[in-house]
Every structure is written in C-alpha cells, then in structure tokens.
Amino acid sequence: MKSYDLIVVGAGIVGAACADCASEAGLRVALVEPGPIGGGATAAAMGHLVAMDDDPAELALARYSLGLWQAMADLPQAEYRRCGTLWVAASEEDRARIPAKLARLDAAGVAARAVDARELYRLEPALVAGLAGGLLVPADAVVFPPAVARHLVERALRRGTAFYRSGASHIGAAAGVRLHDHSELSGPVLVATGCALPQLLPGLPLRPRKGHLAITDRYPGTVHHQVLELGYADSAHGEADSSVAFNVQPRPTGQILIGSSREYGATTPEVSLPMVRRMLQRAFRFMPVLRQLDALRLWTGFRPVSADGQPYLGRVAGRRDVWVAAGHEGLGITTSLGSARLVVDLVLGRRPAIDPQPYDPARVAR
Amino acid sequence: MRDGYDVLVVGAGPAGLAAAAAAAGHGARVGLIDAQAGAGGQVWRREVARTGPALARRGIAAALGHPGVAWLPQTQVVGAEAGALLVEDPQGGRWLGYRALVLAAGARELLLPFPGWTLPGVTGAGGLQALAKQGWPLRGCRVVIAGSGPLLLAAAVTARRHGAELLGVYEQAGGEHLRRFARGLWRWPGKAAQAAWMRARLAGVPYRCGSVVRRASGEARVQAVEVDGPHGLQRIACDLLAVGYGLLPNVELARLLGCALRQSGAHPCVDTDSRQRTSVEGIYAAGELCGIGGRDSARLEGAIAGHAAAGDDAGAARLQRPRRHARRFAERLDRHFALDPRVRALAEADTVICRCEDVPLSALDGHADARSARLATRCGMGACQGRICGGALAELGRFPRDGSRPPLFPARLSTLAADPVSFRDP
Amino acid sequence: MSAPVRLQINGHGVEVPPGTSVAAAIARLGLPFRRSVQGHWRAPLCGIGVCFECRVRIDGLAQQRACMLPVREGMQVWTDA
Ligand SMILES: Cc1cc2nc3c(=O)[nH]c(=O)nc-3n(C[C@H](O)[C@H](O)[C@H](O)COP(=O)(O)OP(=O)(O)OC[C@H]3O[C@@H](n4cnc5c(N)ncnc54)[C@H](O)[C@@H]3O)c2cc1C
Numbered sequence: 001m002k003s004y005d006l007i008v009v010g011a012g013i014v015g016a017a018c019a020d021c022a023s024e025a026g027l028r029v030a031l032v033e034p035g036p037i038g039g040g041a042t043a044a045a046m047g048h049l050v051a052m053d054d055d056p057a058e059l060a061l062a063r064y065s066l067g068l069w070q071a072m073a074d075l076p077q078a079e080y081r082r083c084g085t086l087w088v089a090a091s092e093e094d095r096a097r098i099p100a101k102l103a104r105l106d107a108a109g110v111a112a113r114a115v116d117a118r119e120l121y122r123l124e125p126a127l128v129a130g131l132a133g134g135l136l137v138p139a140d141a142v143v144f145p146p147a148v149a150r151h152l153v154e155r156a157l158r159r160g161t162a163f164y165r166s167g168a169s170h171i172g173a174a175a176g177v178r179l180h181d182h183s184e185l186s187g188p189v190l191v192a193t194g195c196a197l198p199q200l201l202p203g204l205p206l207r208p209r210k211g212h213l214a215i216t217d218r219y220p221g222t223v224h225h226q227v228l229e230l231g232y233a234d235s236a237h238g239e240a241d242s243s244v245a246f247n248v249q250p251r252p253t254g255q256i257l258i259g260s261s262r263e264y265g266a267t268t269p270e271v272s273l274p275m276v277r278r279m280l281q282r283a284f285r286f287m288p289v290l291r292q293l294d295a296l297r298l299w300t301g302f303r304p305v306s307a308d309g310q311p312y313l314g315r316v317a318g319r320r321d322v323w324v325a326a327g328h329e330g331l332g333i334t335t336s337l338g339s340a341r342l343v344v345d346l347v348l349g350r351r352p353a354i355d356p357q358p359y360d361p362a363r364v365a366r
Numbered sequence: 367m368r369d370g371y372d373v374l375v376v377g378a379g380p381a382g383l384a385a386a387a388a389a390a391g392h393g394a395r396v397g398l399i400d401a402q403a404g405a406g407g408q409v410w411r412r413e414v415a416r417t418g419p420a421l422a423r424r425g426i427a428a429a430l431g432h433p434g435v436a437w438l439p440q441t442q443v444v445g446a447e448a449g450a451l452l453v454e455d456p457q458g459g460r461w462l463g464y465r466a467l468v469l470a471a472g473a474r475e476l477l478l479p480f481p482g483w484t485l486p487g488v489t490g491a492g493g494l495q496a497l498a499k500q501g502w503p504l505r506g507c508r509v510v511i512a513g514s515g516p517l518l519l520a521a522a523v524t525a526r527r528h529g530a531e532l533l534g535v536y537e538q539a540g541g542e543h544l545r546r547f548a549r550g551l552w553r554w555p556g557k558a559a560q561a562a563w564m565r566a567r568l569a570g571v572p573y574r575c576g577s578v579v580r581r582a583s584g585e586a587r588v589q590a591v592e593v594d595g596p597h598g599l600q601r602i603a604c605d606l607l608a609v610g611y612g613l614l615p616n617v618e619l620a621r622l623l624g625c626a627l628r629q630s631g632a633h634p635c636v637d638t639d640s641r642q643r644t645s646v647e648g649i650y651a652a653g654e655l656c657g658i659g660g661r662d663s664a665r666l667e668g669a670i671a672g673h674a675a676a677g678d679d680a681g682a683a684r685l686q687r688p689r690r691h692a693r694r695f696a697e698r699l700d701r702h703f704a705l706d707p708r709v710r711a712l713a714e715a716d717t718v719i720c721r722c723e724d725v726p727l728s729a730l731d732g733h734a735d736a737r738s739a740r741l742a743t744r745c746g747m748g749a750c751q752g753r754i755c756g757g758a759l760a761e762l763g764r765f766p767r768d769g770s771r772p773p774l775f776p777a778r779l780s781t782l783a784a785d786p787v788s789f790r791d792p
Numbered sequence: 793m794s795a796p797v798r799l800q801i802n803g804h805g806v807e808v809p810p811g812t813s814v815a816a817a818i819a820r821l822g823l824p825f826r827r828s829v830q831g832h833w834r835a836p837l838c839g840i841g842v843c844f845e846c847r848v849r850i851d852g853l854a855q856q857r858a859c860m861l862p863v864r865e866g867m868q869v870w871t872d873a
C-alpha cells in the first residue's frame with residue numbers, strides 16, 4: 001500500500017490549494033480527483049476575490065486570503081485583474097448601510113471609501129440614473145478559477161505530489177482512503193470534496209445552493225469594476241428558497257459575467273429559464289444597457305453551504321487523522337488560499353495566522 | 367400574450383416548407399420560423415435579383431401562400447420549455463406555444479481545419495455558394511473549390527454564374543468511388559439529370575478526384591493553395607478557396623428538447639420512426655436533421671411530419687415508399703464520399719481549431735472530453751458555441767461536442783429575460 | 793429591378809441591390825471584417841450564420857452577424873469594431 005504524509009481528496013480550488021500548500025511545506029502528498037481539475041463548483045464560479053464583511057469570521061478568512069492572492073497577481077494563467085468592487089446603493093436605505101460597512105472593512109484593514117453619485121457615474125457610466133451612491137473597495141480582484149486550480153495542482157505535481165485520477169469511496173477507520181478502483185492509500189486524509197462532502201463524512205452537513213450565471217460576447221469598456229448591489233448580502237445570507245441579486249463582472253476578455261441567483265432544493269444542473277429571467281431583470285434595473293448585449297452562454301453551479309455558513313476547516317471530531325476543508329458557499333474562490341494555509345498549519349501542528357476556532361468542524365455537534 | 371400554434375415548424379428549408387404546407391392543408395394553424403430573412407433553407411436560398419427554380423418557387427409558395435401558415439422570418443430559436451419555444455427576432459424575444467412541433471433545422475457544413483484555413487478568403491463550399499447568392503462579388507475572382515460531395519459541384523455552378531474564374535474542383539474521394547457512384551445514379555433519374563446539368567455548366571473546369579487541399583497561404587488573405595493529388599503536390603495561386611467536407615445535422619434544439627439522437631458516423635442526428643416522430647411526444651423531425659439525405663428526402667419527410675403532426679396518418683403512410691427510395695440515395699452518398707483518413711490529419715500542432723478563441727490543436731492534447739478542454743483552453747467557449755470546432759473535433763476523433771443548453775445561439779440578454787405570459791388560443 | 797439600398801460602411805456610402813447581405817456589401821468594398829482574439833484578420837466562413845466569423849457593428853450594436861442581415865436603407869456598419 002502506498003503511504004503519504006497527506007492524502008488530499010478533491011481537486012477543486014480548495015483541494016488544489018491544500019495540495020500546493022502541503023507540498024510546499026515538504027509533505028509527501030497524494031491528490032485524488034476523478035474529474036477535471038477545478039471542474040466542480042470552481043469551474044462555475046465568478047472568480048470574484050472579495051472582502052465580504054457580513055460576518056467577522058468570514059471577513060477574517062477573506063482578508064487573510066486576499067493577502068495571499070497577491071502572489072498570483074502577475075501570473076498570466078490566473079487572469080488576475082484588480083478591478084475593484086463597486087457596491088451600489090439603490091436607495092437611501094442602502095446608502096445608510098455604507099458607514100457601518102466601511103467601519104467593518106476598516107477594522108479588518110481593508111481599504112475602502114464611500115462614493116457619491118457623481119463619482120459613481122464617472123466610475124461606471126452604464127449604471128442606471130438615479131442611484132444614491134456607493135462604496136468602492138479598490139483592491140478586490142477577479143481571477144479565472146479553474147485556471148488557478150490547475151496552476152496550483154501543477155505546482156504541487158512539480159514538487160512530487162502523486163496524482164490519482166480516481167474518486168475516494170471510503171475513508172478507513174485507521175488512516176487512509178480506498179479509491180473507486182479498490183486500491184488503497186495510507187496516511188492522514190484531508191477531505192476537500194465540496195458539495196460531495198457528506199458522502200465521505202456524513203456527520204458534516206452540507207446543502208448545495210444552486211446558482212446561475214450568464215456571460216456575454218466581448219464588449220470591452222462597458223463595465224469597469226465588479227459591480228454589486230449593496231443589498232447583495234440579503235440575497236447571499238437570507239434563508240429564502242430562492243433569491244437574486246445584481247452582480248456583474250468585467251472579464252479581461254471584454255466579456256461581461258452576470259449573476260447571481262441562489263436556490264436551495266434545486267438539485268439538477270439544468271439551466272432554469274425562469275430563474276435566469278429573474279436574475280437578468282434584476283440586473284437590467286441597475287444596468288439597462290445589458291439588455292441589448294448578446295449572451296453567449298448560461299450555466300449553473302452549486303455552492304457548498306455548511307450548517308452555519310462558515311467553512312469546515314480542521315480535524316474531524318473523533319477522528320485522529322481525518323481533516324476537512326469544505327463548505328465555502330459562495331466565497332470559496334476568495335477564501336481557498338487562506339483555508340488551505342490554515343488547515344495545513346493545523347495538520348503540521350503549527351499555529352495558524354488567524355484564529356481557527358470559528359471554522360472548527362467540531363462546532364457541529366453530531 | 368404569447369402566440370400559440372397547432373403546429374410550429376422550425377426551419378423553412380424543403381423539409382419545413384413541406385411540413386407547413388401539409389399541416390396547414392388539414393386546417394391546422396401553423397407557425398413557420400426561420401433564422402434567415404428568406405424562406406427556402408440552404409438549397410433554395412434566394413439569389414439577389416434572380417428568381418429561383420420552379421420547384422423552389424412552388425415549394426415556397428405552397429407554404430407561405432397558405433392562409434393557415436404564419437411565416438416568421440429572421441426568427442431564431444434560442445430556448446425551449448415544455449410546449450413553447452423562446453425565439454428572437456429583430457424586434458426582440460418572445461415565446462411561441464405549440465401543440466405539435468416539427469423540427470426541420472437542416473444541416474451545416476463540416477469544415478475541417480488545415481493550415482491556413484483561418485485566412486480571409488477561405489470559406490466553406492456551400493458557404494461560398496450562400497455568400498454568392500446574397501450578392502458577394504465574385505466577378506473575375508480566381509476560385510478553387512475543394513472538399514467532398516455533390517455540394518462542391520453546386521457551389522461551382524453558382525460561383526461560375528456569378529462570374530468567378532473557376533481554377534478547379536478538387537474532390538477528396540478517389541476516382542474509382544466516384545465512377546461507381548455515377549454508375550448507380552440511373553436509379554434516381556432526377557439526380558442523374560441534375561448531375562448532367564451541372565457538368566454541362568462546368569464545361570472546361572478541371573474536376574480532380576483523390577485530391578485534398580493541404581494548405582492555404584497568403585499575407586492578409588489567401589493567395590495560394592497547395593493541393594495533394596494523385597500526381598503529387600500542386601501549388602495554385604487564387605483569390606478564394608471554398609472547401610467543405612460534407613454536412614452535419616443541426617441537432618442542438620432537438621437535443622435540448624430531450625429527443626433521442628443516434629450516431630451517424632462521427633455526428634449525431636435525430637432518431638425518428640417512419641412517421642417522423644421523435645422520442646418525445648408531439649415532437650417530429652424531418653430532413654437533414656434525421657441524417658444527411660438532401661433535398662428530396664427532406665421534402666418527403668417534411669410532408670410526412672406535417673401530415674402526422676396534423677393527425678393524418680394515411681397521408682403520412684402514402685409517402686413511405688418514395689421516402690425510402692430517396693434515403694437510399696443518401697446511403698450511397700455516404701459510402702462513396704467517405705472521408706480519406708488524410709483529411710483528418712491535415713491540421714498541424716499550431717493550426718487553430720477553435721476559431722472563436724484561437725485555440726491551436728496542440729493545446730487540446732490530453733483532453734478526453736469537450737468540457738475539460740473548454741475549461742483548460744477556452745476551446746468552444748466562443749460565439750459559435752462550438753458549432754465549428756465541435757464538429758471538426760468529433761470528425762478528427764478527439765471528442766464529441768457536449769450537450770445543449772439555452773441560449774442555443776448567442777441571444778440578447780433581453781430575449782433571455784422575455785416573459786412567457788399565457789397563450790393566445792390558436 | 794427595384795431601387796438600390798444605400799448604407800454606410802466605415803463611413804463610406806455604398807449602394808447595393810435590395811436583398812444583398814451586409815456581408816456581401818462589405819466585401820464589395822473589399823474591407824476586412826473582424827480581428828480574432830489574437831489579432832488575426834477573419835472574414836466569413838460559413839455564409840449561413842453558424843461560424844460567427846462575420847461579426848461587425850451594425851447601428852451601434854457590436855457582434856452582429858453580417859451574413860444573416862439583409863441591408864437596410866440608412867444602415868450604419870462598422871467593421872473591426
Ligand atoms: C454560480 C457560482 C458563483 C460563484 N462565485 C464566486 C465568486 O465570485 N467568488 C468566490 O470566492 N466564490 C464563488 N463561488 C463559490 C466557489 O465556487 C466555491 O465556494 C468553491 O469553488 C468551492 O471549492 P471546492 O474546492 O470546495 O469545491 P469544488 O470546486 O466543487 O471541488 C470539489 C472537488 O471534489 C471532487 N470530488 C467530489 N467527490 C470526490 C470523491 N469522492 N473523491 C475524490 N474527489 C471528489 C469533485 O470532482 C470536485 O472537483 C461561486 C459559486 C457558484 C456556484
């Protein structure tokens with residue numbers, strides 16, 4: 001039986017980052033993935049690297065990760081672009097949220113500033129008239145997530161990581177996994193299988209939350225920043241069965257990526273035109289010029305949502321050599337790099353750079 | 367309110383026109399839609415300032431002239447839900463409801479990559495014909511036509527009529543195959559007459575078998591081609607190269623609707639029974655969509671589908687014999703114009719395969735399916751949605767194009783947001 | 793024959809017979825169509841609306857297929873835009 005210091009299961013962006021980080025620390029790593037690298041939620045994602053501030057634990061992990069992303073800024077494959085995030089206020093009520101949001105970001109050390117209506121239209125002339133203003137986070141960026149995942153895996157492979165193109169079917173009572181082809185690997189296991197987590201670790205609840213995205217043909221110069229409505233958090237953190245929010249992103253290609261929708265209970269990947277309709281109508285309210293642009297593709301993906309919205313990062317309760325990094329919901333691209341560093345630090349018995357306690361899987365008592 | 371039809375027909379080529387006329391003949395309220403501005407499909411595409419052949423005029427008039435047929439040109443199907451299609455026309459997007467649906471979306475050319483195929487001045491063979499019919503200037507232009515199948519001759523005739531100087535027609539199939547094909551042609555007198563007529567129009571134009579265009583070259587556009595024939599390599603200076611390797615069915619909408627497909631060579635086509643019923647209740651398919659067969663089988667299958675969709679089984683039954691006869695012709699075509707393996711080996715490592723995203727062949731090595739290639743290389747991510755590279759990669763034996771989803775063609779975002787309100791009763 | 797249609801392509805006035813496609817009108821002027829994502833010149837390939845190599849800007853809207861649209865009086869066409 002082959003033996004490793006760490007067996008990473010799943011090569012989404014989280015597993016890829018874990019393999020990268022562990023191999024960099026000198027561990028002998030195995031990476032297990034049956035599908036394309038970054039072919040799960042990672043392939044569906046918008047790739048917005050954003051300091052989400054609605055929850056202190058989420059913001060801490062995002063902030064930590066955004067720092068680590070700096071190292072990717074000059075990597076051509078990552079398609080990294082620091083376009084900044086422009087949060088727009090649709091109403092006076094929205095605008096009233098700005099000071100508190102600024103304070104939270106400031107406390108976490110994220111530079112941001114309020115933007116009045118005049119500047120808003122200078123930054124994004126395509127926004128609908130009559131908006132109240134907004135908030136700009138200049139350092140936020142966008143990447144092409146599956147390409148980043150591939151880059152991380154390639155780097156890990158160059159350091160000697162063994163790649164198994166197979167799925168893990170079972171985690172052993174001792175340390176190790178059994179693969180679909182019945183071969184077995186021994187060593188500590190780190191499960192990073194995203195939405196599929198409960199198949200291997202049924203004690204850690206996860207719900208898939210479906211999302212739709214649309215991408216246009218190339219229309220360079222139409223949108224300049226990632227633009228979201230300030231009410232985005234209501235959609236992201238609400239418990240409604242389905243919700244939509246205005247969220248557009250300029251790709252380096254000149255294409256425009258348009259989101260977003262969130263749905264519990266939808267389990268098949270088909271594009272739902274009724275959902276697309278709601279999502280687009282929301283987007284047109286903020287940016288009417290979008291109406292006349294050609295969409296090339298629509299797609300869907302599933303966000304892995306944990307019991308309390310925070311990822312599970314750390315040792316699985318009651319298991320000596322089983323670790324987990326999964327459940328990043330709609331922020332797993334942003335938080336992948338920090339999550340990997342944090343978990344690998346715990347595996348190595350090092351003290352992580354941020355407090356790991358809010359993400360400890362032991363918090364979900366089962 | 368959205369418009370509802372008893373029978374909705376997608377595609378106004380010979381198949382769709384026949385379906386619309388047959389269904390309307392039974393009193394059905396028919397909607398006939400096509401993305402093109404004019405009816406006729408590929409073979410009966412209207413020419414600028416020229417009347418079409420009598421058969422085409424009759425076929426078009428029988429459908430468009432029928433009071434029960436609503437003709438909706440420049441209307442492209444981009445999505446579907448149970449009982450309704452999402453379409454886009456120059457005014458915008460809307461939903462069209464139906465009780466029965468006839469799919470007659472025809473075929474596109476199989477365009478295979480070779481060095482230089484992205485140069486301006488390189489078109490499909492049927493592509494050149496279509497462009498010429500829409501007024502593309504060819505007078506005095508030196509044209510090489512290449513690829514495979516009878517479409518090369520049809521394209522050559524059109525090009526010559528528009529004043530092109532034809533330097534030659536280069537067919538990849540070997541001479542022996544073609545002679546055997548020609549010897550069997552007497553069983554289809556219409557085809558034989560058509561072939562004789564085309565040959566007469568092409569008097570003096572070299573027609574070479576067993577010949578493949580290996581390369582096109584030029585500065586900003588094509589200036590010369592290299593032909594690999596039985597007598598070795600030949601370089602020909604020209605202004606235009608039209609090259610097509612036959613046709614492949616436009617199955618995207620059928621696939622989105624869940625109709626069962628079957629494989630015909632490297633490409634899927636829609637599976638139907640003898641009444642042109644697909645595997646989905648109330649949905650029929652006819653013409654090239656059910657396997658490349660040409661104009662005659664398209665017309666017959668269209669009529670069968672139209673009768674069946676309007677509930678007239680006797681009408682559908684009457685046309686079975688001629689349909690089988692017409693389909694046998696298609697089988698012969700397939701056999702005698704089968705592609706020489708040379709043709710699949712023309713692309714070199716740096717030859718662009720995905721023209722929308724400029725992805726070279728070498729970038730696709732190691733990818734076993736379309737999705738993994740797309741994620742890693744952007745191959746198939748562009749505006750044609752993989753229609754060109756997907757067909758080529760399937761033919762090259764790499765991987766098939768993957769499933770359909772809306773929008774079936776790039777569509778305005780406002781179209782995708784169009785509200786499906788309740789039906790207007792037909 | 794009916795009266796010709798007048799349109800503007802890259803600022804040049806052109807007259808073509810009705811029913812002519814925008815693609816054919818552009819070709820009559822010998823103008824290039826579009827540049828690929830790597831900057832190479834491209835022109836119509838399929839002629840029937842499937843390859844998207846003929847995309848140009850028409851009446852302010854970019855990425856329109858020139859082979860699918862018949863010319864209209866007063867149309868404003870920009871290639872490589
Ligand atoms: C529409 C949408 C938009 C999004 N936008 C953003 C955004 O803008 N910014 C952001 O930060 N986040 C975004 N996200 C969230 C982000 O995509 C996810 O949080 C993140 O990709 C999760 O990564 P992962 O590696 O955990 O999961 P995945 O990418 O799903 O990877 C899990 C991998 O595990 C593999 N696997 C599963 N089971 C097994 C097994 N038994 N054995 C071996 N391997 C297995 C799978 O094949 C898969 O490759 C978005 C998500 C969606 C759906």
Ligand SMILES: Cc1cc2nc3c(=O)[nH]c(=O)nc-3n(C[C@H](O)[C@H](O)[C@H](O)COP(=O)(O)OP(=O)(O)OC[C@H]3O[C@@H](n4cnc5c(N)ncnc54)[C@H](O)[C@@H]3O)c2cc1C
Nearest residue numbers: 377379380381401407408409443471472492520653654661
């Ligand atoms: C470029 C080209 C040139 C050809 N020239 C000849 C020729 O000269 N002689 C000959 O005998 N055969 C020719 N053929 C072969 C041709 O396929 C058949 O002869 C015949 O036209 C097939 O009839 P059909 O009704 O099955 O399909 P078609 O004639 O192809 O008609 C299908 C119609 O469906 C429409 N359509 C497809 N998808 C959609 C959608 N999503 N929404 C709306 N409309 C849609 C298309 O615009 C098209 O008009 C040509 C084929 C091609 C591709």
Ligand code: FES
Nearest residue numbers: 839841843844859
């Ligand atoms: S030439 Fe192919 S789409 Fe116009």
